Amino acid sequence: MTGNPEHTALWPAPSASGPVDATVTVPGSKSVTNRGLVLAALAAEPGWLRRPLRSRDTLLMAEALRAMGVGIEETVSSATAGGDGGEAWRIIPAGLHGPATVDVGNAGTVMRFLPPVAALADGPVRFDGDPRSYERPLHGVIDALRALGARIDDDGRGALPLTVHGGGALDGGSVEIDASSSSQFVSALLLSAPRFNQGVEVRHVGAALPSLPHIRMTVDMLRSAGARVDTPEAGGEPNVWRVTPSALLGRDLVVEPDLSNAQPFLAAALVTGGRVTVPDWPERTTQPGDALRQIFTEMGGSCELTDAGLTFTGSGRIHGIDVDLSEVGELTPGIAAVAALADSESVLRGVAHLRLHETDRLAALTKEINGLGGDVTETEDGLHIRPRPLHGGVFHTYDDHRLATAAAIIGLAVEGVRVENVATTAKTLPDFPDLWSGMLGTSAVAPARRA
Structure with a gap:
């Protein structure tokens, strides 16, 4: 765009x-729109995003999910009594599949949130993007997914471009990551974790985490979709987040x-x-x-x-x-x-x-x-x-x-x-x-x- x-x-x-x-x-909100898209794509039933942001980053996210088989229908409705008019997207989950190609542009949410989703797909998903995207850190997500059982080809760069060879499922379990360069590393793993066979336990090791409100946003949206999440704020261990495997609900979310x-x-x-x-x-x-x-x-x-x-x-x-x-x-x-x-x-x-x-x-x-x-x-x-x-x-x-x-x-x-x-x-x-x-x-x- x-x-x-x-x-x-x-x-x-x-x-x-x-x-x-x-x-x-x-x-x-871009952050809410793109998290909402991912959670709706992984849900067990259709859902709605109302008043989503239509921008380069969110359209890249929507197109990437479509490439992996998710249905996203865009409608415009007039306001009704007690309701919200304007644009609405209906997200219809489907079996995730490859081969697919994802253009991340220079969107951190797309390049980091979708490799865990691709690990659940049946087939290879290739990720590429703008030249600057090659320079942005992605090692936290790549290393963590490998530790959780995913196969990823990145030629040792720890960055884009890369291919995730989805196997239709992912074991999950416990993993340590250094997310000091981006809180999105933690959010990326948490968003897909309800679909992992063992869920996930993410333990941050390293310098202080930046942008903690964005992790809180991820946790709140997961819980609203029916996921069980244990967090440091709720009396858990410092810098540790746990998500239990479960089905996600299709929501009707106003952004x-x-x-x-x-x-x-x-x-x-x-x-x-x-x-x-x-x-x-x-x-x-x-x-x-x-x-x-x-x-x-x-x-x-x-x-x-x-x-x-x-x-x-x-x-x-x-x-x-x-x-x-x-x-x-x-x-x-x-x-x-x-x-x-x-x-x-x-x-x-x-x-x-x-x-x-x-x-x-x-x-x-x-x-x-x-x-x-x-x-x-x-x-x-x-x-x-x-x-x-x-x-x-x-x-x-x-x-x-x-x-x-x-x-x-x-x-x-x-x-x-x-x-x-x-x-x-x-x-x-x-x-x-x-x-x-x-x-x-x-x-x-x-x-x-x-x-």
């Missing part, structure tokens, strides 16, 4: 002429808005001293993006959660912050962008693992913000940001959706920021330029401005 061709080169990031005042409906994708719009309220409402913000959620309520409040705003959604209001001042983002690393680019516009220094800690994401996010943020006149220094596990007067220029995205939205945030306050390949936002946030311009009350593509 490349989105609107007008957005594939240099996109002039619109500057705000005053405080924003808007309601922005954010599409569904929450993607709270991490709400970040740039909330940031717009903070940066401009305005107000933005995001409808349907859940009262309780495992999404890491919910942490924005506290983080952005500490940086100078205020928020109110009502039946209408979350309303965030900026104060006209942006304060620096010293914060550990180890559990919510995906929020780092947007926080860094806001911090570059603050009135005092910021220290973002606990995110060394971001060097292994869609791009090396720490190096990219440092280079691009400094290229606009900023003063950002990489630390061992994060960024030190000293606000400086910024100027216009080209902000490169490295095919990373969160770099593109970070650039748009800076562009609100800095004239002449041009974003290279803003279309990469289609990975998780389709139509971002239109949503952004709609929030500002401007046209989607503005004339180029002089840097």
